[in-house]
Amino acid sequence: MATLAAHSPEAPAPAHWSEQRMTEDDLAHIPGEGGYPLVGHTFTQLSGPHEFTRRMVEKYGRVYKVRSFGGWQVAMVGADANELMLFDREKIFSSEQGWGPILDKLFPRGLMLMDFDHHRMDRRALSIAFKPGPMRHYAGQLNAGIARQVKAWGEGNMTFYPAIKQLTLDLAAESFIGLPFGPEADAINQAFVDAVQASVAPVRRPLPFTQMRRGTEGRKFLIEFFSRETERRRAEGGGQDMFSQFATATREDGSLLPVDEVADHMNFLMMAAHDTITSSGTSLVWLLAKHPEWQEKLREELRAATDDTGMLDYDALGSVELTEMAFKEALRMVPPVPSTPRRALKAFEFGGYRIPAGAAVGINTHYVHHDPQHWPDPDTFDPMRFTPEKIKARHKYAWVPFGGGAHMCLGLHFAYMQIKVLMAHLLTNYRVELAGDKDPDWQAWPIPKPKDGLRIKLVKL
Template sequence: MALAHTFKANPHWLKPIPQSAIHNIPGEDGWPLVGNTFRMLRDPVGFGRRMIATYGPVFRNNAFGGPQVNMVGPDANELLLFDRDKVFSSEQGWGPLLNLLFPRGLMLMDFDKHRADRKVMAVAFKPEPMRHYAEVLNEGISRQVSNWANKPINFYDAVKELTLDLAAESFLGMDLGPEATKINKAFVDEVQASVTPIRVPLPGTAMAKGVKARQYLVEFFLAEIPKRRAGTGQDFFSQFCRATDDEGQPLSDMAIADHMNFLMMAAHDTITSSATSLVMLLGRNPEWQEKLRAEIAELGLNDEEGLAYGQLDRLELTDFAFKEALRLIPPVPSLPRRALKPFSFGGYAIPAGANCNIAVAYTHMMPEIWPEPEKFDPMRFAPDQVRGRHKYAWVPFGGGAHMCLGLHFATMQIRILMVQLLRRYRIELDEGSGTDWQPWPIPRPKDGLPLRFIPLG
């Protein structure tokens, strides 16, 4: 079974380095051909902890077809994400995982090209569109969660369906209708393919399913582009189709389709994971349900009102709780980059061409930064606590030029969801609910998080 990278690398990519090029760094190469891929997939948390305990915060590994340098801790996060000297490529870091699935997504762009496309896409997250999204989110979430009373629900599945509908309404300006199930499955297939050990789309493999899913989604977007370019719609997709770059040129149809494919995935898959972890943690910590419910009550909303855009900042404790959920279960547990130049870190010389990873999930659990790291304690994010902490100790949204473009949309959606849920219901988890999570590629509970929403008396 050949596991080498089979995507077509862009001509400017550096050539792969041999394993021997990083043998000055302690670590393990693993088995022939597969390296440590299967060990990592089987127990990524345990594997990472063992490697760090054995080799320290900088170690080498071999997985997903190539050698890697892993760097742990806030200083490593800052070095790779802030990237003051433009040493690291996000395109070449994510490429081996995503190039067959999300080519030309923002994460697969660097420097000037990334900046230009990000600037065009940023129009979707300015205050006026965000006010519109707030209205759409309030209406859509209220309509859905009002049907969740006193019935057994697998929350992950329910909220994934909801977030896809909300992303479609917010960004596409359309109801997906019967197509929604097929679209949702296509996104699932793309995401799962990103970490499959078999990196070729052989028939019957996860990668083949992912590549087929991408083709379906791209064709879905391409079919919409001509009428969106000619129309006057104010949804993000329509505005994006009519937008021009700094030279007055529109983006190509394929660039738009690929950006929309990536944006829609991120706008519902990562939010689904984050919403599920927060609801689970509130179910396990009912005293925090009460604190957030009291904060929501202070807004003085009547039964028909949603959370207005201008009220978002008043939910301080809700924000702390969401941040703590993102600390405990970050939706993107690790972030890859590729060194374009040689550099040094932790006393080791690392060559150009090295694939480098930072461990977001591990950094979020370091006891020297987070006392009692397994404990759910939203007050870690009170201003006096944040001031004394390394700026890159908490990085669920990444950082630097590649900071998640939709982080404010995600935060707004979670706050509105909490308002609509907690002023109606008490969250009661089933026995053992959410005990075991699939950590990669985007964390999700293997049991779907069974629970009930009990109406408040």
């Protein structure tokens, strides 16, 4: 195990990520490189982030510095690094100031961008939306919506990624917000698409005709909608959809969350949920199409678990263990969030290096998910890695697609449910085959997706 020790900094870290950046001198004792003039390694990392990380680890070890995206970052690579940052016993790391440069123009005050007591209070209030009662309601809506869309896909060739992206957006509008499929849901979906694309746009100011302008206009539309709807649902007593649960959630003292915070939480949740589910659902379908023997095992399990109408009931979700194991293996091979940034609020030691307060730091989930130290033959699809015995024998932080610690994804059980219901309707009605002659190339960052959209063929059973 690496040495983990927090230290009081000589001076407190600045209050906001934009107030200070580390210089090369601040990090002179940490190995690494600055890359090209002005741009550093920004384009190198964007074009091949996984290859870049492997090269840096081979050259410098599992703690290194790199200059990219306008400043210096310290990478900490390994399961121990995951545990240090995600569990964060000493409250060293700020998630708000780590994600802020990427998300705070479009998705500020989302749960992932909160720290410590504020995060704990809001997380506890929002957790009401994921209790068994609401989850049972969502399961019914997911079954109906997915069954309808899978039937509409029909047999034949299709491009899966855009199809499931539209499906997850529609399901989010229905299950999260309580809107039926239609023009209003379409307008909300488009606003989300614009905002998500703007979050990684190279031009960071909302200049005319830029993606950032479209994104900020989308955010304005969404915040106005969520604020107006929060007031209405409070007045009318809410409902079973997730938004109504959030709108009427209370903190420990019994007070309602401020309307603007409810709006920001919903805005962030919709973004986080549909993009990650789209990515992970696509990777699972790709891997099952490549491995028909596993597809058949899941099909047999799901047929036994679904009722006479083909629905996967809420109470049957726990019985589809192989389906869950296959999903976990897909999340290992293609984690939807490949890396996680933080900012050090105080100095600490890791891997024999002292990392100063104020440093931008990060862990690399994708690298650890493919580390032979924890995963023999890591490029092979093998759901049996997730038997209870193998999970118990492995480092607890060797598999972290949903994060960990206080910031563990609040909606992870919803994600499992949505994927299980999707597989129940897809695999019991169709055999899934790859339509192309070779595996798709994957865009690795910011959220993985196949560059060709994943061309598949559905064969009616």
